[in-house]
Amino acid sequence: xxxxxxxxxxxxxxxxxxxxxxxxxxxxxxxxxxxxxxxxxxxxxxxxxxxxxxxxxxxxxxxxxxxxxxxxxxxxxxxxxxxxxxxxxxxxxxxxxxxxxxxxxxxxxxxxxxxxxxxxxxxxxxxxxxxxxxxxxxxxxxxxxxxxxxxxxxxxxxxxxxxxxxxxxxxxxxxxxxxxxxxxxxxxxxxxxxxxxxxxxxxxxxxxxxxxxxxxxxxxxxxxxxxxxxxxxxxxxxxxxxxxxxxxxxxxxxxxxxxxxxxxxxxxxxxxxxxxxxxxxxxxxxxxxxxxxxxxxxxxxxxxxxxxxxxxxxxxxxxxxxxxxxxxxx
Ligand code: ATP
Ligand code: LTN
Numbered sequence: 001x002x003x004x005x006x007x008x009x010x011x012x013x014x015x016x017x018x019x020x021x022x023x024x025x026x027x028x029x030x031x032x033x034x035x036x037x038x039x040x041x042x043x044x045x046x047x048x049x050x051x052x053x054x055x056x057x058x059x060x061x062x063x064x065x066x067x068x069x070x071x072x073x074x075x076x077x078x079x080x081x082x083x084x085x086x087x088x089x090x091x092x093x094x095x096x097x098x099x100x101x102x103x104x105x106x107x108x109x110x111x112x113x114x115x116x117x118x119x120x121x122x123x124x125x126x127x128x129x130x131x132x133x134x135x136x137x138x139x140x141x142x143x144x145x146x147x148x149x150x151x152x153x154x155x156x157x158x159x160x161x162x163x164x165x166x167x168x169x170x171x172x173x174x175x176x177x178x179x180x181x182x183x184x185x186x187x188x189x190x191x192x193x194x195x196x197x198x199x200x201x202x203x204x205x206x207x208x209x210x211x212x213x214x215x216x217x218x219x220x221x222x223x224x225x226x227x228x229x230x231x232x233x234x235x236x237x238x239x240x241x242x243x244x245x246x247x248x249x250x251x252x253x254x255x256x257x258x259x260x261x262x263x264x265x266x267x268x269x270x271x272x273x274x275x276x277x278x279x280x281x282x283x284x285x286x287x288x289x290x291x292x293x294x295x296x297x298x299x300x301x302x303x304x305x306x307x308x309x310x311x312x313x314x315x316x317x318x319x320x321x322x323x324x325x326x327x328x329x330x
Contacts (some may be wrong), residue, residue: 003033003034003036003037004034004037004038004145004146004181005037005038006037006038007034007038007039007145007146008038008039008040008041008142008143008144008145008146008176009031009034009035009038009039009040009041009144009145009146009147009148009181010040010041010042010043010138010139010142010144010147010178011027011031011041011042011043011147011148011149012042012043012044012045012048012085012135012138013027013028013044013045013066014044014045014046014048014049015044015045015046015049015059015062015063015065015066016049016052016054016062016201016202017062017201017202018065018201018210018211018212019066019069019201019210019211020199020200020201020208020209020210020211021189021199021208021209021211021248021280022150022188022189022198022199022200022208023150023201023211024073024211025183025186025189025248025251026149026150026151026183026186026187026188026189027148027149027150028069028070028073028075029073029183029186029251030148030181030183031070031073031075031080031148032073032074032075034146034148034181035075035076035079035080036079038146040079040080040081041080041081041083041142041144041312041315042070042075042080042081042082042083043082043083043084043085043138043312044063044066044067044070044082044083044084044085044305045085045134045135045138046059046063046084046085046086047085047086047091047092047134048085048131048134048135049062050127051116051125051127051128051131052116052120052123052128053120053123063084064295064298064301064302065295067082067084067301067304067305068291068294068295068301069211069291070082071290071294071301071304072287072288072290072291072294073211073287077304077307077308081308081311081312082304082305082308083305083308083309083311083312084305084308084309085138087305087306087309087312087313088141088309088312088313088316090137090141090313090316090317090319090320091134091137091138091141091316092134092137093320094137094140094141094316094319094320094323095130095133095134095136095137097323097324097327097329098133098136098137098140098163098167099130099133101163101166101167101170102133102136102159102163106159106162107129107130107132107133107159110131110132110155110156110159111152111155112131112132112152112155112156113128113129113131113132116128132156132159132160133163135156135160136156136159136160136163136164139157139160139178140160140163140164140175140176140178140319141315141316141319141320142312142315142316142319143175143176143319144176144178145176145178145179146178146179146180146181147160147178147179147180147181148181148182148183149180149181149182150182150183150187150188150189150198151182151187151188152188152198153180154180154182157178157179157180160178161177161178161179164176164177164178165177167323171323171326171327172326174322174323174326185247185250185251186247186248186251189244189247189248190240190241190244191203191207191208192206192207192208192209192221192222192224192225192226192244193206193207193224193225193226194207194226195226195239195240195241195243195244196240206220206221206224208221209221209222209280211284211287211288211291212288212291213284215277215281218277218280218281218284219277219281222245222273222276222277222280223273223277225241225245225273226241227239227241227242227245227269228240228241228242231268231269233246233261233264233265233268233269233272234246234261234265235247235250235257235260235261242269242272245272245273245276246260246261246264246272248276248280249264249272249275249276249279252279252280252282252283253279263275
């Protein structure tokens with residue numbers, strides 16, 4: 001894979017619970033690869049996480065869990081700026097300013113909003129509706145070129161591009177127009193219990209593999225994963241459930257698709273599932289060991305986040321100042 005270099009990268013994940021294989025293969029794995037030859041900002045988007053009902057006692061824990069996961073997965077605070085969104089006030093301030101340039105019709109079309117709104121009508125709120133504008137602010141504050149995310153986020157990146165273009169047209173060139181950066185093959189990992197839905201932490205426990213799942217839980221979940229009835233094991237000829245399992249296998253193995261098919265084609269679903277569980281467990285083990293270590297030292301984690309926020313604040317407040325000047329607010 002040809003990795004970009006010399007670019008500014010920004011992405012974020014909500015601290016709303018355990019991270020899963022979809023988050024890792026769709027996003028974090030690319031974040032780690034991109035931190036070497038680029039300027040990278042990785043954010044824990046706590047102000048996004050409070051747009052749905054949440055537990056205020058658990059949120060601070062989830063923020064530290066997420067920070068420890070970022071670092072355990074390989075983010076290096078000497079290479080990447082790792083920080084918490086609410087520690088950098090420019091995010092919400094820019095979101096307000098960008099909101100004045102965002103047509104309601106565009107926000108009403110957002111799939112994530114429609115899905116979450118449907119789930120919790122009584123609890124729906126302005127924050128949930130304005131969520132993509134805050135995401136645009138996250139990205140534009142750092143003048144990001146690339147936003148490494150899973151496929152479900154492309155609509156939000158398109159909206160960010162539209163907002164940035166509208167701002168540039170109206171007030172003069174100010175923002176870099178960002179692009180989504182999707183991984184090959186793993187931009188949409190599907191649920192283990194329903195191959196038509198994306199793997200999601202708000203779904204049934206057995207439908208996703210959490211990065212912190214014990215080996216036994218991983219074996220059990222993969223064993224009970226839905227498969228088609230035909231025994232064929234092929235990247236092109238199998239149904240979506242088996243293709244999803246193969247794709248996860250491919251992401252963790254060094255082998256080509258033909259080599260994987262040859263290795264797994266005899267033995268049916270049982271062999272595929274056993275081999276898949278083995279390779280996931282093997283790859284998650286070092287991450288889990290580092291996670292346990294990092295998570296046990298909250299003082300050290302908070303120090304990393306404070307240093308990250310200080311760096312992020314410097315960049316973000318400069319952009320915000322420029323934007324206010326352009327809008328006649330300075
Ligand atoms: P939820 O499942 O509760 O909706 P989530 O698991 O999608 O939340 P987010 O914080 O919304 O978690 O997503 C974090 C990142 O992980 C985003 O870049 C998103 O695109 C990516 N991602 C989430 N789920 C998947 C998936 N199943 N496959 C690939 N990428 C994913
Ligand atoms: N909306 C994203 C999380 C998110 C994000 C961002 C991703 C918030 N701000 C900025 C990339 C860039 C999600 O739900 N996965």
